[in-house]
Amino acid sequence: MGEHMATRKEVADRAGVSIAVVSYVLNDSNYVKEETRRKVLQAIEELGYETNMAARALKMRKTEQLAVLINHLGNPHEAGLLLRIEEHAAKHNYVLFFQTFHKEQESRLKALLHGRVDGIFLLGQSLQEETLRHFAKLGIPVVSITTPAVPRCDHVTSIDLDWTAEYRKLIRLLKAKGHERIAYMAIGDPEHPLSHRLKAFRQAMEQERLPLAEPDIFYADGGLQTAHEAIRTKVTAPGRFTAIVGANDLMAAGIVAACRASGVRIPQELAVAGSEDILMSSQTAPPLTVIHYPREKVGEIAMEVMLDKMRKRPASDRILQAEIVERASL
Amino acid sequence: MGEHMATRKEVADRAGVSIAVVSYVLNDSNYVKEETRRKVLQAIEELGYETNMAARALKMRKTEQLAVLINHLGNPHEAGLLLRIEEHAAKHNYVLFFQTFHKEQESRLKALLHGRVDGIFLLGQSLQEETLRHFAKLGIPVVSITTPAVPRCDHVTSIDLDWTAEYRKLIRLLKAKGHERIAYMAIGDPEHPLSHRLKAFRQAMEQERLPLAEPDIFYADGGLQTAHEAIRTKVTAPGRFTAIVGANDLMAAGIVAACRASGVRIPQELAVAGSEDILMSSQTAPPLTVIHYPREKVGEIAMEVMLDKMRKRPASDRILQAEIVERASL
Structure with a gap:
């Protein structure tokens, strides 16, 4: 050299x-x-x-790198968020690195990110208060897309939908089509980011004065295959729910696959809806009615909030509006 | 502190x-x-x-970071590769950062990666020889998943399928079902990683002694929507091809969508196949027959080759075997 x-x-x-x-x-x-x-x-x-980036990082205490903790990159919703954050980060000369977050490895996070990032994006993970305080002390902002299920520290600024309001729209649509018994496919882990959506769905059902019975809540791990397995024997059970909402689209697609395998017609025998609008949801048979999660807008705003926090400007939680995209599944 | x-x-x-x-x-x-x-x-x-990672990077000339240049993270095939590379990189204590590669911004790459990475993964991009020589001089290995369309420098070690062999398997399957006129949906840009697959498809057709007429090659940008638009008026044209292969699965799904919109029955009126096996391909109506790209194995081997190159051990190009997954689309 x-x-x-x-x-x-x-x-x-x-x-x-x-x-x-x-x-x-x-x-x-x-x-x-x-x-x-x-x-x-x-x-x-x-x-x-x-x-020289490394020399500069030391001198400036700026790395021009941002970390994103992801849950599962195999979920196109998360990959889409990553794509959008990167687009907006690049405009401000930040590069993104990402790390799959495993709860049991949280203690290694501090060492992993030490000296390496100017800010951290979460996708709804509930970090320990001690971890968050550590980053606060170092002046490293934390911005979460999705409200963490266990809010532990005011160091985290969140961007999210008003899930109760969005689910109410979906439930009203189902009510208008005559559905009264609506089931939900959730993720079991109470610290998982999607458990936030389950809480909102319960609330929305209550506000719409529809009982949500515990046996009508199903649990899978967020993937298509486990959702298929969790619901397989239920879609043919007599006297069951007439509609079901997936906490994410992959699980909704798993329900569609289970119906196809069992010969249950959608929407005549079961109405199905998703919560994110990934591309796949427009291609299933039938295509899925979904809450359209505004990934592009969320990526833009997440970066905006991150810059505000890095420049020590006031930044408060942001709530975005979504829309229902109606397709043939209900 | x-x-x-x-x-x-x-x-x-x-x-x-x-x-x-x-x-x-x-x-x-x-x-x-x-x-x-x-x-x-x-x-x-x-x-x-x-x-302290930054201090250490300077002292050790090791950043413990690897870059991945991606083409479009909205393609689940790329997101899946990223996921697999990250899994294997994490086992060796490397973190991954990624950057969407825009050809016109190649000159900024050197500054962007300077002092920031120990190695670079490409997803088939054809970097300029000067850029590659720069990284070679700095001792930063470059490993490409997918052979670059324009091979410019022996500094790049590639991991890929033998696409000609894989396409021959697919073509033989189509021949056995009576197809003789098989079309292909490609990407127009001759420097795009997928142009490599078009070349292989031409070769495979030649070796199977089936003529591939230029008008039977369609071009889109790799996405579902543009593929749908590029083929929309063709699927109902009289005397057309009876089968079509997408250079990637998103475009194959776009062809399926175009057939659905035009009332063309798959596979009775048109057989359709993809080249990657993304999750969506198992959920389209009908589900797609595809070449199953072994993303998990490729991620593992890519990291293996990267470590070999970082340790100055000999590393040569690797060719992997794939399998055809037969579903209802042909």
Whole structure:
């Protein structure tokens, strides 16, 4: 690596500004006029100035990296969120790294992220209060897409839908089609991000004055296959529920698959709905009526909130509106 | 951050080993006996020794980070590959960061990755020779899942299927069902990773002595919607092909959607097949016959090859076997 590396001084000289201004530009500061900024960026380009990221991270205490803790990247809803966060992070020169979060490995998180990130995105995981306080002390903001099931610390700012309101819309639609006994497919683990949706569904049913019987709540692990297995023998049971909502779309697709395997016609014999609107849901037979989760908007706002928190501006929880996409499954 | 940080010396004393052994363990070296390794890790745990990643990166010239350049995370095949690579990277204490690769931004790649990664995974992108030589000079290995369409430098080690052989299996299956005119849905950009599959399909057709007419090759951008639009008016054209293969599953699903919209029955009027076996392909109506791309195995081998290259061991291109999964679409 004997190549000559341009210095900040050389960049400053070429752009006709002070070294401090070059630093401001490199730090993405707001204090630099757009015209000056452009001159500095041009000088950087011409001189081939390359900041050594690791050296810079130490000096600036900025890594320009953001972490996303995911639950299961095999779920297209999560992959879609990751895609959207990355799009918006890239606009602000941040790169994203991600890590599948395993609750039993939470103690390793601090070491893993130490010195490596400027901010952390959660997808609804309930971290321990001690872990969150650790990041708060280091000045590393935490933004969660989906309200954590166990809210432990005000260091976390959340972006979410008003799930009770969204489920009420879906339930009203089902009521209008004559359904009174509506089942729900949830995830068993009370710390799982989706348990938040189960609570909201219970509330929505109560507000719509429909009883939700415990035996009408089914549990799977969030995947298509386990949902199929959990519901297989139920869809042909006499006197059962006439509609069912999946806490996520993969489970709703699993219910559709179970009906297909058992010869149960959708929607004539069972109405099925999902909660996210992944691409697959438009391709099942029949395609699924779903709550359309606004992933694009959520990714944009999550990055906005992250930047606010990094710049120590006030940031409060954000609630977004969704829409129901009606298809042939109910 | 006035907390006391344990030093390597303290870790060494507690574990009863030399400082060098602690360093070997931290570097994931093979020279340490498993028993010794466990003692050191226990001391690290007990003392709460936390390496500052950025400081360490500088000193060790190791970042313990690997980059993956993706094409489109909205494609579940890519998300699945990312998931598998992450699983295997985590076993070796590497974290993954990813970046959507835009050809026009290739010049920024070097600065972006400088000092940030120990290795780079491509998903078949054709990087410029100059970019690849830059990483070779820095000792940063490049491993590509999918052979780049434009192979420019021997610094890249590839993992791929023998696409010609796999397509021959699929074509033989179609021949056995009486098909002689088989179309293909490709991606137009000759530098796109999937253009590699088009070449293989042409070869396979030739070897199976079936003519592949240029008008029977359709082009879309890799997504479901554009594939649907590209084929919409063709599926009802008289005297057309009787079977079609999608270069990826999303496009095959787009063809299925176009047939549904036009009332064309699959497989009676048109046989359709995909090339990856994403989960969605098992849920379309009818479900798709596909080449099952062994994502799990590929993720494992990609990490194996990466470790070999990082340790300067010889590493050669790897070709994996796939299988056809037969479903109702042909």
